[in-house]
Amino acid sequence: MPVIKSGRGGRITYHGPGQRVMYPIVDLKLRGRDLKKYICDLQIWLIESLAELGVQAHTDDDVGVWVTTPSGEMKIAAIGVRVRKWVTFHGVALNIHPDMNHFNAIVPCGIQTKGVTSLKELGIEKTMTEVDQILIQKFQQIFQG
Secondary structure, X not given: OOOOOOOOOOOOOOOOOOEEEEXXXXXXXXXOOOHHHHHHHHHHHHHHHHHHOOOOEXXXXXXXXXXXXXXXXXXXXXXXXXXEOOEEEEEEEEEOOOOHHHHHHOOHHHOOOOEEXXXXXXXXXXXXXXXXXXXXXXXXXXHOO
């Protein structure tokens, strides 16, 4: 698997087929120059989108979006943001149905004590298009509302 250094916030992550990787470009000067609120809004966006799919997700002390499973806390979405001149780049990756074996080659986001999961592993079979429709609707509500 190729490794590409990108300068995104956070540590090592995996991006590949079966994930929806979304890198919104947002001018934070128009949103109060509040990076912490922006990251919180990204988390809310993902949590509310997952709720529409029947997944109860939450935040944690570690950045990202998490679900509680019988195996413990598992990350279902990674967040890694970079800002230059108050404009965001990089963003989030939601695990829909990736090959989870790819995560075995890394320590996702540098967190050794927790695992990674996907909608598919949680028993939710949705197409990328179905998930996209929810993500778009929730993004508009949170970032344009």
